[in-house]
Amino acid sequence: MFIRPPPSQPKQTWLWFAPYIAIGIFSIAMLVVTALLQWREQDTAHSALEGDMHWAERTIENRLHAHQDFLAELGREQEFKQLTYETFQVRASRYVRDNPELAAIVWVSTEGKVEWVSPNESTATFVGEQLTDTRLAALQEALRTRRTLFSSNYPDAYQRQANDLIFPVQQGSSDLGAFIALQSLETLLRATLPAVFTARYSLTVVDATNQEVYSNSSVKPTDRKISGSISLDMPGNRLGLNIIAYRGGGAWLPFVPAGLIVILTLIATATLVQLRRHAHRRAETEEQLRAAYAFRQAMSQSLITGMRAIDLEGRITFVNAAFCRMTGFDESELVGISPPYPYWPDEEFDRLQNNIDQALAGQAPAAGFEMRIMRKNGERFDVRLYFSPLIDANGLQIGWMASMNDITEPKRARVELERAHERFVTVINGLDTAVHVADADSGEILFANRAFQNIFGFDTVGRDSAQVTAACRPMNEALSANPAELSSEELPCEIYDGEIQHALSGHWYHLHERAIRWVDGRTVRVQIAADITDKKHIDEVNLQQQKRLEQTSRLITMGEMASSLAHELNQPLSAIANYCAGCIKRMQAGNYRFEDLLAAMQKAADQAERAGKIIRRMRDMVKKSDPKREPISLDELVDEARAFADIEAQRTGTQIIVELPENLPKIVVDRIMIEQVLLNLVKNGIESMHNIPFERRRLFINARLADERMLEISVADQGHGLAEEDVEKIFAPFYTTKPEGMGIGLAICRSIIEFHQGRLWLEARREGGTTFRFTVPIEEEHE
Numbered sequence: 001m002f003i004r005p006p007p008s009q010p011k012q013t014w015l016w017f018a019p020y021i022a023i024g025i026f027s028i029a030m031l032v033v034t035a036l037l038q039w040r041e042q043d044t045a046h047s048a049l050e051g052d053m054h055w056a057e058r059t060i061e062n063r064l065h066a067h068q069d070f071l072a073e074l075g076r077e078q079e080f081k082q083l084t085y086e087t088f089q090v091r092a093s094r095y096v097r098d099n100p101e102l103a104a105i106v107w108v109s110t111e112g113k114v115e116w117v118s119p120n121e122s123t124a125t126f127v128g129e130q131l132t133d134t135r136l137a138a139l140q141e142a143l144r145t146r147r148t149l150f151s152s153n154y155p156d157a158y159q160r161q162a163n164d165l166i167f168p169v170q171q172g173s174s175d176l177g178a179f180i181a182l183q184s185l186e187t188l189l190r191a192t193l194p195a196v197f198t199a200r201y202s203l204t205v206v207d208a209t210n211q212e213v214y215s216n217s218s219v220k221p222t223d224r225k226i227s228g229s230i231s232l233d234m235p236g237n238r239l240g241l242n243i244i245a246y247r248g249g250g251a252w253l254p255f256v257p258a259g260l261i262v263i264l265t266l267i268a269t270a271t272l273v274q275l276r277r278h279a280h281r282r283a284e285t286e287e288q289l290r291a292a293y294a295f296r297q298a299m300s301q302s303l304i305t306g307m308r309a310i311d312l313e314g315r316i317t318f319v320n321a322a323f324c325r326m327t328g329f330d331e332s333e334l335v336g337i338s339p340p341y342p343y344w345p346d347e348e349f350d351r352l353q354n355n356i357d358q359a360l361a362g363q364a365p366a367a368g369f370e371m372r373i374m375r376k377n378g379e380r381f382d383v384r385l386y387f388s389p390l391i392d393a394n395g396l397q398i399g400w401m402a403s404m405n406d407i408t409e410p411k412r413a414r415v416e417l418e419r420a421h422e423r424f425v426t427v428i429n430g431l432d433t434a435v436h437v438a439d440a441d442s443g444e445i446l447f448a449n450r451a452f453q454n455i456f457g458f459d460t461v462g463r464d465s466a467q468v469t470a471a472c473r474p475m476n477e478a479l480s481a482n483p484a485e486l487s488s489e490e491l492p493c494e495i496y497d498g499e500i501q502h503a504l505s506g507h508w509y510h511l512h513e514r515a516i517r518w519v520d521g522r523t524v525r526v527q528i529a530a531d532i533t534d535k536k537h538i539d540e541v542n543l544q545q546q547k548r549l550e551q552t553s554r555l556i557t558m559g560e561m562a563s564s565l566a567h568e569l570n571q572p573l574s575a576i577a578n579y580c581a582g583c584i585k586r587m588q589a590g591n592y593r594f595e596d597l598l599a600a601m602q603k604a605a606d607q608a609e610r611a612g613k614i615i616r617r618m619r620d621m622v623k624k625s626d627p628k629r630e631p632i633s634l635d636e637l638v639d640e641a642r643a644f645a646d647i648e649a650q651r652t653g654t655q656i657i658v659e660l661p662e663n664l665p666k667i668v669v670d671r672i673m674i675e676q677v678l679l680n681l682v683k684n685g686i687e688s689m690h691n692i693p694f695e696r697r698r699l700f701i702n703a704r705l706a707d708e709r710m711l712e713i714s715v716a717d718q719g720h721g722l723a724e725e726d727v728e729k730i731f732a733p734f735y736t737t738k739p740e741g742m743g744i745g746l747a748i749c750r751s752i753i754e755f756h757q758g759r760l761w762l763e764a765r766r767e768g769g770t771t772f773r774f775t776v777p778i779e780e781e782h783e
Contacts, residue, residue, distance in 0.1 A: 019272050020269065020272065023265055023268050023269055023272070024265075026265075027261055027262070027264075027265040030261045031258055031261055034257040034258055034261065035258075045245065048245075049243065049245050052197065052201070052243070052245075053243055056193055056197065056243070059192055059193065060188070060189075060192050060193075063099075063101075063188070063191075063192045064165075066099075067099070067102070067165055067181055067183070068148050068165065068167065070095055070181075071105075071148070071165065071167035071179045071181060072148070072167060074088065074091070074092070074105075074167075074179050075167050075168075075169040075179055078107070078169050078176065078177075078179070079169055079170070079171050079176065085116060088107070088116055088118060089116075089118050089119070089120065092105040092118030092119070093118050093119040093120075096118065096119055096122075097119075099191070100187055100191050101183055101184050101187040101188040101190075101191050101192070102181050102182065102183055102184075103122060103124035103156065103162070103182040103183070103184060104117055104118065104119070104122040104124040104125055104181075104182045105117075105118050105179060105180070105181050105182070106118070106125055106179070106180050106182070107177060107178075107179055107180075108131060108139065108177055108178055108180060109177050110143060110175045110176070110177055110178075111130075112130055112131035112132075112135070112136045112139050112140075113128065113129075113130055113131075114126065114127055114128060114129045114130075114131070115127065115177070123157060124156060124157060124182050125182065133154070134151055134152040134154055135151050135154065135164055137151075138150070138151030138152065138164060138166055139151075139164075139166055139178060139180075142166040142167075142168045142178060143168050143175050143178065146168055146170060147168070147235070148165070148166065148167050148168075148235065149166055149235040150163050150164065150165055150166070150235060151163050151164040151166060153185070156182070156184065160184055160185075160186055161184070161185045161186065161205075162182060162183060162184045162185065163183055163185065164180045164181070164182060164183070165180065165181040165183055166178050166179075166180050167179045167180075185205055189203055189205070201243045201244060201245050202243070202244040203243060204244075229243065303320060303322050304322055305322060305403050305404065305405055306319075306320065306322045306323030306325075306326045306327075306383075306403065306404035306405070306406075307319065307320040307322065307323055307401065307402070307403055307404075308320075308323050308334075308401075308402045308404065309390055309399055309400070309401050309402075310399050310400050310402070311398065311399040312360070312397070312398070312399055312400075313338065313360075314338050314339050314356060314360055315336065315337070315338045316334050316335055316336065316337055316338075316341070317335065317336075317399060318335065319331055319334050319335065323404060326375075326381075326383070326404065326406055327343040327373070327374075327375055327376060328343075328375040328376030328377060329342060329343065329376050339353065339356050340352075340353065342376075343373045343374050343375070343376075344373065344374065345372065345373065345374040345380060348371065348372050348373070351371065352371060352373070355369045355371060355385070359387045359400060359402070360400070362389075364386075364387035368384045368385055368386040368387070369384065369385045370382065370383075370384050370407070371383060371384075371385060381406060381408045382406070382407050382408045382411055383404050383405060383406055383407060383408075384404070384405050384407050385402050385403070385404050386402065386403045386404075387400050387401070387402050388400070388401050388402075388403075389401075425449075428449040429449050429450040429451075430450075431449060431451055432451055432530075432531065433451060433528055433529065433530045433531075434449065434451040434452035434454075434455055434456075434509075434527075434528070434529040434530075434531075435447075435448070435449045435451070435452060435526070435527070435528050435529075436448040436449070436452045436460070436465070436526075436527055437518070437524050437525070437526050437527075438465035438524060438525050438527070439518075439522065439523075439524055439525075440483040440484045440486075440515060440522070440523040440524055440525055441484050441522075441523075442464075443464045443465045443466050444462060444463070444464065444465070445460050445461050445462060445463055445464075445465050445468065446461070446518070446524060447461065448460045448461050452529070455472075455502075455505075455529075456468045456469060465525070469527075471502055471503040471504045471505075472500055472501075472502040472503065472509055472511075472529070473500070474496050474498065474500060474511060474513075478496060478498065479495045479496050479513075480493075480494065480495050480496065481493060481495050481515070483495055483515035483523055483524075483525050484523070486515055486523060488517065491515060491516055491517050491523065492514055492515065492516040492517070493514065493515045494512075494513075494514050495513050495514065495515055495525070496511060496512070496513040497511070497512050497513070498510075498511060499511070499532065499536075506533075507531055507533045508531070508532050508533045508535075508536045509529040509530060509531055509532060510529070510530045510532045511527060511528070511529050512527070512528045512530075513525055513526065513527045513528075514526050576604045576608055580604060582600060583597050583600050583601065628670055628671075629668050629669055629670050629756070630668065630669075630670075630671070631666040631667070631668050631779045632666060632667060632668075632669065632671055633664075633666055634660060634664055634666075634667055634703055634711070634713070635660060635664075637667075637669075637671065637674060637675060637678070638658055638660065638678065638701060640671075640675055641675045641678035641679050641682065642656060642658065642682075642701075644679050645679060645682040645683065645686070648683065648686055649686060649699075652686055652689075652690065652697065653694045653697055654686045654689060654697040654698070654699055655697065655698045655699070656682070656698075656699050656701065657698060657699065657700050657701070658701045659700065659701070659702050660701075660702070660703050661703065661704065664703060664705075664711065665705075665711070665778040665779055666778065666779040667711055667776045667777065667778055667779065668776075668777050668778065668779050669756055669776050669777075670752075670756075673752045673755070673756075674752070674756075674776065676748075676749075676752065677749045677752050677753065677760075677774065678701075678713075678715070680746070680748075680749055681715040681749065681772045682699060682701070682715060684717075684746075684772075685699045685715055685716075685717035685719065685770075685772075686699060686717075688717050688719030688720060688721075688769070688770070689717055689718060689719040689769075691720065692718065692719060692720070696718050697718070698718055699715070699716070699717050699718075700714075700715070700716045700717075701713070701714070701715055702714045702716070705778075706775050709777060709778065709780075710758065710775040710776065710777060710778065711775065711776055711777075711778050712773060712774070712775050713773070713774055713775075713776070714771050714772065714773045715771070715772045716765060716769060716770070716771040716772075717769045717770060717771075718765070718767070718768055718769040719768070719769050719770065720768075720769075721764055721765070721768060721769055721770050722762070722764070722770055730746055730762065746760075749774075753774045753775070753776070756776050756777060757777055758774055758775040758776045758777070759774065759775050760772070760773070760774040761773055761774075
């Protein structure tokens with residue numbers, strides 16, 4: 001069915017590159033020859049320049065040495081006093097005329113003052129003129145070193161660059177003066193070097209810093225040049241002479257031969273490239289055919305899907321490696337056979353024959369055939385077979401292509417997944433807790449278990465969660481975050497945890513809601529609602545029982561203090577009786593004054609009010625009432641509790657010391673509850689000091705700010721303290737260390753403090769005794 005292309009011929013790549021290599025070698029050889037010729041020409045020009053430079057250097061140096069020799073001759077005659085002014089004028093004037101670069105020859109004193117000038121008509125300097133600046137410095141240097149030197153360059157009277165040739169004259173160890181030749185650099189070059197030399201070369205005199213001092217302009221610069229430099233032997237003034245020789249023609253002229261060679265090389269190369277492209281296209285066409293076949297073959301053999309091609313009669317014309325691996329048969333065993341195929345099991349023969357008949361008739365379903373076939377070893381497995389028409393290059397159908405996938409494992413996994421989902425749904429529906437999942441954006445309920453449907457209806461899935469759960473739903477302000485605005489990095493996130501009462505049924509539910517990522521990637525809200533109605537009822541019963549225990553505790557406390565209270569009430573009642581009896585006797589005797597009777601009756605009224613306060617405190621202590629938290633001063637609260645405790649304290653000889661800081665904030669508590677806590681702790685402290693000496697029976701009540709929200713109150717005694725095992729159990733209900741105690745006082749105290757969001761604990765004192773501490777909330781500014 002598949003026609004294989006001809007085998008590829010071995011490639012001889014070097015044959016393609018041989019002409020390019022030959023052209024490249026020829027071009028390089030021509031470029032090298034051209035470069036050698038140009039280098040030889042350049043070397044000849046450099047040699048000529050170097051010869052002219054050496055000649056110019058010797059000529060200038062000889063001229064300068066001649067000037068030095070003339071000044072030295074004058075200096076010897078001046079040293080031995082043999083030179084007169086007239087002789088100086090004659091000889092110096094003649095020498096200046098013969099050497100036009102010299103403007104004048106002068107004799108100066110050691111201080112730099114000009115004494116002789118030759119020739120007389122010279123305007124370069126005058127007798128009596130004083131040397132200054134660089135000229136004077138050069139003179140002083142020559143006198144100091146006693147050798148001939150040149151001064152630095154300076155502008156002369158015509159603003160031309162000049163310098164001084166200074167020859168110092170000494171007689172013995174003393175300086176007589178110096179002969180100075182005023183020399184022009186421009187004239188020196190023009191007089192020393194011939195005109196033909198300056199016409200061929202550009203001359204530039206530069207100083208020690210490479211700054212231009214003088215330059216001729218007889219020849220204009222061009223782009224092509226060769227240059228050199230010489231150093232002029234002028235002691236004290238370091239000058240250099242740059243010489244540049246200009247050549248005719250433009251700068252592009254040396255590159256013309258190389259350019260011609262490159263152009264010819266490119267033309268030859270382009271011709272070869274076109275020839276190679278023509279041959280390469282034909283080779284590429286063959287290679288593409290082989291590559292296309294190899295690619296299709298590799299693609300079909302690398303697929304994990306089994307591929308099988310049949311002709312219009314059902315004869316197998318092609319199978320790939322995956323099909324052979326699935327069935328266990330080799331390609332040679334399958335290609336060319338017609339139905340029934342060797343991988344058809346006997347029990348599935350009729351069904352498979354019907355499938356192949358439908359496929360050959362063009363009636364194969366788009367979803368394919370799900371069938372069971374057999375491996376060569378007899379093992380059965382499930383596959384799904386898809387059919388599609390096989391079209392040739394001319395658009396004609398030549399058969400059918402079938403793709404086969406092994407679905408044994410996916411089918412088993414699908415069954416397991418369905419069973420797992422069924423188990424999950426069974427477990428979720430078996431819970432008493434209502435569970436549902438809703439889309440965070442639209443609110444659509446995606447899943448709801450049976451408990452949720454029992455509460456809100458069995459048609460909840462697909463409806464809006466806000467409408468379905470409106471009777472039992474937290475307010476948006478109560479949510480810790482908006483689930484629709486949470487990013488994927490913030491998930492999962494808890495958004496609510498609290499208790500809500502169903503508005504219609506009255507049931508209480510504990511709601512726990514989280515935002516999570518759903519299976520399809522969107523953000524959903526998962527809500528779990530547990531019915532806590534029975535728990536709330538039990539908590540309410542426990543609260544009522546706790547209130548009855550608190551009232552019982554207060555009654556027991558008041559019963560224990562009854563005798564002491566009777567003694568305290570006896571005093572105001574006796575005083576009232578005495579005052580009333582005295583008033584009656586005076587009124588019967590007729591010996592009284594109205595002011596005395598009024599004073600006695602006022603005192604009786606005060607004692608009656610005192611007795612009423614005692615009875616009212618007892619009544620408030622034992623009456624049953626609901627907790628009422630309100631701001632109250634701690635001083636006032638301690639005073640009321642102490643009024644009860646003072647009776648027992650006086651009876652036992654205990655001193656109660658109250659140490660409260662000033663300006664304490666008010667506390668927000670139930671007055672009666674906290675009075676009960678204080679009274680219970682004070683009473684316990686007094687009882688713990690029964691067996692110690694009277695002078696140590698002291699009980700301390702202190703207070704301090706624990707933090708910005710809580711006030712800490714402490715009750716400390718100096719009694720016998722508590723054993724370590726008692727400290728761990730002292731707050732347990734019905735546990736007591738007293739022989740006749742009930743063990744509910746401290747347990748009730750702890751419940752009261754915890755009702756006020758505080759804490760009650762104890763600490764052992766190092767000096768003996770126990771300190772009970774508890775915290776209560778203080779009044780905030782906004783309250």
